[in-house]
Structure formats: structure tokens, C-alpha cells
Amino acid sequence: MANNFIGKILNLILILNLIILAVFSIFLSFIPSFLVQNIISSPFYLIFWAILCILIIIYPFISNIDSEKTLKFSRIHIPFLFFAISIVFVFLTSKSITVNIEEGNFISLSDVYNKMNLKLKKDSIIKLYSFEAIKYKKNNKSIKSFKSTLLIDNEKKIIEVNKPLKIQNVRIFQKSWKLGLNSLVYNFKDTTYDLLSTKQLQVDDNTYFGFYPIEIVDKKINYKWEIKNKENEIIHSGMFLNNDDIAKSELTKYNFAIVKEDYKFISIFEITYKPFNFIFAFVAVLFIFMLLFEFWLRDFIQKVRVRK
Amino acid sequence: MFTLIEFFLIFFALVSWCIYSIFVLFNLRKTLTVFLYCGLFFHFAWIVYRTVLVTHAPFSNAYESILFFSFLYFLKISFSKYWTQKRKAILILPAEILLIIGLLLPETMKIPNFLVPALQSFWMFIHVPSFFIGYTSLTYLFVLCLLEFFLKKDFSLIIKSELKQSFFFITLGIITGGFWADQCWASFWNWDPKEIWALVTFILLTAAFHCESKKIKYIFIYLSFFAMLFTYFGVMFLLSGLHSYK
Numbered sequence: 038m039a040n041n042f043i044g045k046i047l048n049l050i051l052i053l054n055l056i057i058l059a060v061f062s063i064f065l066s067f068i069p070s071f072l073v074q075n076i077i078s079s080p081f082y083l084i085f086w087a088i089l090c091i092l093i094i095i096y097p098f099i100s101n102i103d104s105e106k107t108l109k110f111s112r113i114h115i116p117f118l119f120f121a122i123s124i125v126f127v128f129l130t131s132k133s134i135t136v137n138i139e140e141g142n143f144i145s146l147s148d149v150y151n152k153m154n155l156k157l158k159k160d161s162i163i164k165l166y167s168f169e170a171i172k173y174k175k176n177n178k179s180i181k182s183f184k185s186t187l188l189i190d191n192e193k194k195i196i197e198v199n200k201p202l203k204i205q206n207v208r209i210f211q212k213s214w215k216l217g218l219n220s221l222v223y224n225f226k227d228t229t230y231d232l233l234s235t236k237q238l239q240v241d242d243n244t245y246f247g248f249y250p251i252e253i254v255d256k257k258i259n260y261k262w263e264i265k266n267k268e269n270e271i272i273h274s275g276m277f278l279n280n281d282d283i284a285k286s287e288l289t290k291y292n293f294a295i296v297k298e299d300y301k302f303i304s305i306f307e308i309t310y311k312p313f314n315f316i317f318a319f320v321a322v323l324f325i326f327m328l329l330f331e332f333w334l335r336d337f338i339q340k341v342r343v344r345k
Numbered sequence: 346m347f348t349l350i351e352f353f354l355i356f357f358a359l360v361s362w363c364i365y366s367i368f369v370l371f372n373l374r375k376t377l378t379v380f381l382y383c384g385l386f387f388h389f390a391w392i393v394y395r396t397v398l399v400t401h402a403p404f405s406n407a408y409e410s411i412l413f414f415s416f417l418y419f420l421k422i423s424f425s426k427y428w429t430q431k432r433k434a435i436l437i438l439p440a441e442i443l444l445i446i447g448l449l450l451p452e453t454m455k456i457p458n459f460l461v462p463a464l465q466s467f468w469m470f471i472h473v474p475s476f477f478i479g480y481t482s483l484t485y486l487f488v489l490c491l492l493e494f495f496l497k498k499d500f501s502l503i504i505k506s507e508l509k510q511s512f513f514f515i516t517l518g519i520i521t522g523g524f525w526a527d528q529c530w531a532s533f534w535n536w537d538p539k540e541i542w543a544l545v546t547f548i549l550l551t552a553a554f555h556c557e558s559k560k561i562k563y564i565f566i567y568l569s570f571f572a573m574l575f576t577y578f579g580v581m582f583l584l585s586g587l588h589s590y591k
Contacts, residue, residue, distance in 0.1 A: 045557070048555060048557055051555055052552055052555060052556060052561075055548050055549075055551055055552040055555075056552065058548050059545050059548045059549055059552075059568075059572075062541050062542075062544050062545045062548065063541075063542075063545055065536060065541050066538040066541040066542060066545075066580075066584060067584075070536065073536045074536070077536060124533075124534075127533070133531060133532075173459045175459070176459065179458070179459035179461075180461065180462060181459065181462065181465075182462050182465070183462055197462065198462035198463055198465070198529060199462065199463065199465060199466045199528055199529050201528065201531070208531070210529075210530070210531040212530075212531065307530075307531040309531045309532075314527070317533070318524070321520045321523070321524075324516075324520070325513075325516065325517055325520060328512075328513050328516060329513065332509040332510075332513055333509075
């Protein structure tokens with residue numbers, strides 16, 4: 038606690054600063070994410086974090102506290118200061134890009150490095166050998182894992198969620214996936230159509246038929262179909278589930294059938310370059326350890342010493 | 346069948362604690378510690394049963410985490426040597442409310458769910474319990490501040506100790522969450538609503554730590570508690586983001 042007037046003023050500034058930061062942060066949780074990115078990188082928000090760091094630096098010098106209190110102050114606040122600096126440092130030195138690779142296709146590591154403006158030691162070819170959405174055996178519905186098997190210089194490597202892969206100085210993360218169609222041919226009222234070229238089909242003067250892939254289930258696609266009127270209002274719709282005969286029969290009155298279904302998986306990867314991640318990790322662990330030390334360990338050590 | 350066993354385990358735990366609270370509060374019996382431990386036994390049995398049933402840690406959805414949270418709180422109060430039986434009966438009220446909320450949740454929320462890929466990490470066993478231990482301390486802290494206000498007694502020593510605990514564990518939760526996010530989403534911090542509200546709780550607790558006036562310190566503790574409630578319930582049911590595992 039501050040024992041002089043300036044110390045008390047600094048304490049008041051600190052509390053006010055923390056209130057502003059809390060209010061700002063609450064505001065951030067209610068706005069769209071694209072606006073959040075603009076606000077957090079604006080000086081208007083960063084200035085309050087900067088004030089917090091400045092207060093930590095100047096407090097022991099300006100307020101009249103003794104050496105023991107300065108030491109106690111430093112044990113938690115200096116690691117916190119390092120923690121804050123490391124966040125900024127890691128943020129400024131990090132780079133990341135999102136890459137989509139279709140099953141069977143490849144990218145070269147040099148392209149990735151070029152996009153990130155990094156120097157490459159040795160080029161490699163990264164090919165998406167296969168992508169699987171593995172399901173739990175028990176219910177056969179919930180996804181257990183998204184697994185991308187990569188061929189890197191003809192060597193198989195696997196990437197899953199929570200299990201990124203490190204190649205040279207970058208890490209590749211399984212971010213997401215999507216479904217790409219090579220071709221989808223269907224029959225509607227005895228005429229054959231290709232979904233890729235005709236997304237919406239005019240049946241007669243007043244009616245349109247649309248057919249959209251929605252979800253992949255065990256190497257088969259589920260579709261949503263819609264029949265719309267001229268005003269673009271849906272007048273009839275339903276699911277076409279490949280494994281469900283009942284749903285199929287609903288469409289038979291329209292003489293509907295899938296002739297050819299050929300899809301491909303597209304794996305979405307996040308590739309990051311964070312050369313100073315270890316600094317952040319070290320400082321974060323140091324901060325936690327110093328909290329632990331200051332809150333409980335120091336007293337514990339003192340008690341043990343007294344007993345001895 | 347499974348739901349029925351679960352229901353009875355939780356119901357018996359709740360009944361045990363309610364008997365304990367009512368009998369002690371209304372001076373019907375001076376001590377009924379056996380009911381306190383009976384409640385703990387049934388609640389722990391639920392945790393073991395649920396873990397076996399879902400084959401993962403029992404804090405992966407709202408229902409499981411509410412009951413896990415209340416268990417930690419009961420555990421904290423039951424083994425505390427600081428309090429008389431009567432005070433314990435008052436202090437366990439928030440956990441009893443949590444148990445009732447857990448029991449009243451719709452059946453669809455109680456169905457054992459499989460872990461989504463993002464949740465399959467050892468960080469789950471550090472990050473989530475850290476937050477719940479922090480939340481438990483913060484709830485306890487909130488009740489202590491209220492008790493001090495109404496009973497006009499000084500609990501500042503225990504409040505200081507609990508403030509340290511809640512601050513430490515919420516900080517630990519945020520940092521371990523950052524490590525996990527870096528492994529799963531390729532970034533330490535994503536400005537997701539849950540992360541933002543955890544940060545708000547951290548900021549308010551920091552303010553509580555640094556307040557010189559006792560009254561303002563307690564106001565910040567109340568605010569931290571409400572921020573924690575919003576982080577937990579508000580973000581879970583009102584805001585969607587990376588932490589919405591539906």
C-alpha cells in the first residue's frame with residue numbers, strides 16, 4: 038500500500054485505469070469480431086495497457102516505499118511487465134496464413150514462405166494425401182477427429198486438431214475443412230443436370246428447383262432441396278439423405294435421382310511462424326510461479342525455516 | 346436408466362445437504378456432520394459414475410460443469426475448519442442452488458456427449474479445473490463479503506486468503522487456456538467472448554487486490570463475482586464464439 042500522497046494518487050490512477058480496461062473489454066464482447074480486431078489494435082485501447090505498464094515501472098520510485106516492499110512489489114509486477122512485453126513482442130514477430138489444399142493437391146513450402154516474407158532453407162512439397170472426418174464408433178454421428186495425412190517429400194505425416202505439425206520454422210494446424218464437388222449429376226423429370234453449372238433449375242414458368250450439398254456422412258453427401266416460386270419464396274423443401282429411403286421417396290414424385298456424385302475434401306490449414314513463442318511461454322510460467330511464490334511458497338519456506 | 350441413476354445420486358446429495366442446512370440452521374440438532382459427508386459421498390459417486398459413462402472428464406458441458414463446480418464448492422466448505430456448523434450451513438447455500446439448477450436443466454443438456462476434437466487435449470485437465478477452483482474461491486469470497494456486511498464481523502483474513510486463491514487460479518486458467526489455444530487454434534488469444542469475460546474477471550480482481558479502501562475492495566469483489574457469473578452462464582447461453590461447443 039502507498040504511504041505517501043503521490044503513491045495514493047498513483048493507486049487511484051491504477052484503479053481508474055483498470056475500470057476503463059474492464060468497461061472497454063466488456064464492450065468488445067458484444068461487437069462483431071471484425072470490429073474487435075480494429076479496436077484492440079487502435080491506440081485508444083492500447084494506451085490503457087501502456088499506462089498500466091508505466092505505473093508498474095514508476096510506482097516503486099515515486100511512492101515512498103521501503104526496500105522490502107519494493108522487493109515484494111517487484112516479485113509479481115516485474116514478471117507481469119515481462120509478460121506484457123512478451124505478448125507485444127510475440128504479436129509483432131508472428132506471421133500466419135490460411136492455406137486450402139484439396140485432396141490429392143499440393144503446395145510448396147517456398148510459396149508459403151514467400152507469402153509470409155520469410156527466408157527458406159530447404160524447399161519441400163506438401164501434398165494432402167487424404168482427409169478423414171473420423172467418427173465415434175459408439176454413435177457414428179459425433180466427430181472424434183479431423184485427420185489430414187500429408188505427404189511431405191514422400192514421407193507421411195499426420196495433422197489433427199490439437200496436434201500441429203512443425204516443418205522447419207513453421208507450424209501447420211488443422212483449422213477446418215470443407216467439401217468441394219468435382220461433379221454432381223442428377224436427373225429431374227427425366228432430364229439430366231449438372232449441379233455445378235445449374236445451381237437453380239427453372240421447372241416451369243412459376244417454379245424453380247434447387248439442390249444443395251449440406252453435409253457429408255460416411256463418404257456420402259446429404260443434400261437439401263428446395264422448390265421456389267417466381268417470387269423466390271420456398272414452397273416446398275426437404276432433405277435428401279443418401280442413407281434414408283423415406284426421404285428419397287419424397288422426391289420420387291419429381292422423378293428425381295442422383296446419377297453421379299463425385300466430391301473431394303478440402304483441408305484448411307493455418308500455417309504460423311512464431312519464432313519467439315518460447316519467450317512468451319517462459320515468461321508466463323515465471324509469472325505464475327512468482328504468484329505462487331509470493332502468495333504461499335514464501336510463507337511456507339519461512340515457516341519451515343523457523344521450525345528448523 | 347442411466348439418467349435415473351444420475352438423478353438419484355444428485356438428488357440424494359441435495360437432500361443430504363438440505364437436511365444438514367435445515368436442521369443446523371433451525372437449531373433442531375447442533376451437529377449433523379454425517380449428512381454433510383453423505384452429500385459429498387453421493388456427489389462424488391455422481392462424478393465417478395458420469396466419468397465412467399461419458400469416458401472423459403466430467404466438465405465438458407453445462408450440466409456436468411455446474412455439478413462439478415458445486416462439488417468443488419461443497420468440498421471447500423465441508424473440510425474448512427474455520428467455520429461453525431451453523432456458518433457452514435449458510436455457506437453451502439450457493440452450491441445447493443447450483444445443484445438445483447443442474448437438476449432442473451432440460452434433459453437434452455444432460456445427455457452424455459462425445460468430446461469434439463478441440464476438447465481432446467491434456468490441457469483440459471489443467472485449464473478447466475483451474476478456472477473452477479478460481480470460481481469456487483470467488484463464490485466463497487462473494488458469500489464471505491456478504492456475511493461480513495450482514496453479520497458485522499471481521500473476516501478480512503480469510504477474505505484476503507480467498508482473494509489470493511481466486512486470483513491465482515483464474516490467472517492460471519487464462520494462461521493455460523492461452524497455451525491450449527495456441528496448440529488448437531494457432532493463436533494464444535482470439536478475443537472470443539469467453540476469453541474477454543475471463544479477462545474482465547481478472548482485471549476486476551486485480552482492482553480488488555490494489556484497492557486501499559475496504560468498501561471499494563468489496564465492491565470490486567462483488568463485480569468480479571458477477572463478471573465470473575457472466576463468463577460462465579452469460580457467455581454459455583447468450584454469446585457464441587470459439588468456446589461454444591454445440
